[in-house]
Amino acid sequence: MSQDAIDRFLSWLQADKDRLLLVGGMPVDELVAHAAAQGFVFTVEELKARQALVHLVEGT
């Protein structure tokens, strides 16, 4: 359920500005470990794929 886990993690972050501030600038592996500690399980590659999709859609 990795992509769903990413969605839920993002919703959880966006619900509280302090949570968002905490992860700002965090390296990807730390971010994934931080998410796992909160119960949102996904891999570095899955998160990168989601970012790559943003680049693809945006044409950047």
Add this chain to the structure above:
Amino acid sequence: MFEIFSSVDNHTLLLLVVSLGIALTFEFVNGFHDTANAVATVIYTKSLSARTAVVLSGICNFFGVSLGGIAVAYAIVHLLPVDLLVSVNTNLGLAMVFSLLVSAILWNFGTWYLGLPASSSHTLIGSILGVGVANAVREGLPAGAGVNWHKAFEVGLSLFISPVIGFVLAGGLLLVLQRMLKNPALHQPPVGDAPPPPGMRAALIVSGLGVSLAHGSNDGQKGVGLVMLILIGILPGVYALDVDTPAAEIAAVRQAAARFTDYFDAHRLEIEKAYRAGDIQEMPQKASAVSCDVRGAVAASEAIQQRLALYDSIAAVPPAERWNLRTDILCLDDAARIMEGLPDGSTGQLNIGELRRTLRRPTEYAPDWVIMAVSLALGIGTMVGWKRIVVTIGEKIGKTRLSYAQGASAQIVAMVTIGLADGLGLPVSTTHVLSSGVAGTMAAHKSGLQMRTLRSIAMAWVFTLPAAMLLGAGLFFLFSRLA
């Protein structure tokens, strides 16, 4: 190759190594700039693991460079007017090459670092146009005389139309797939960790690798064009002409030159009339060593025939004479191009386009080691690019979704569109073609028009193109003063 390099002096060798290093870095940056486009869909849909997808994409980019031919490479090179191309073995020519390389790489890397939308094609073409215009201004000519506008229009049209084709065809293909494929899961974003159904998975993998192959063939050729400009400029005696041109092709070049001699001789009156009417521009006095003129076409075509009559291969032509032979070929080709464009169409029964292609053959080539070096730079860049993806947590990442059918439609259309552009010798922005394809599928899926994609494409035209032109022109003024 190593024998050639060992025979040059240290200063030339240093210049060569630095220039080639910059050109290959441009290609490397291009590779990692575009990694996300090539592999995002297959990794996101779990059709392939990230490691496998990135390695396969790198390999496909590597082989794509060899498969693409060299038409796109020389479409880029010929954006510069022939007068500048035949001066490329001078200090001015070197200033031109360095300005192109440095401005293109600065802009490409800078926009990647800052996460700004950019297109390698618009960057490179903007740099070339900037250098061409700056050279004209420096020579005291009208700014417009510094660019081969005929070629620039062709390239501009291809860059402009290809995303439109991507958008319309990918949207259309998605609508067809929606009618043909009844499994609703194929039209939803991936759920869970399972890969897509086998047929769709194969389509996603094949089209994803096809996009990488097409990317290598189109974007790789831009690097090949740059490297050839460097080699011709720094080692003209070795690389001005293809020493491996077969004897039959040399004979064909002689025949083409002979036919042009007859043609230009027979059209002397029309040529003078065209000069008087202003259909052919008088060449002002120039500071550069060489200038091509339609009135000099007969002399150029006779010189080509005389030189080729003396030698049975290009390798037999003394290195000191190869540059003059190349200059005569390019000047004659340019004169024929001008005649083709005359309003009264006085080309008679002659197939000028075909004769021009035959004539240019010894000048439009790339040695195997150049293709190999560019392939490696692009392939390695693609593989490194995945490692360098920086995750930015925010609104965008949370809202972006893609169904299997949308991914496959966009990739299939991008693969075919870029492949066709290769066949026609036209450079396209692979990023724009693929992104507009995705946007087309989103519009067809009624998920709304992707304003972000439109904004990125518009930014390349209104921001990247002028910025790269200004950077190229500024650096050219700087380097030509130092030269």
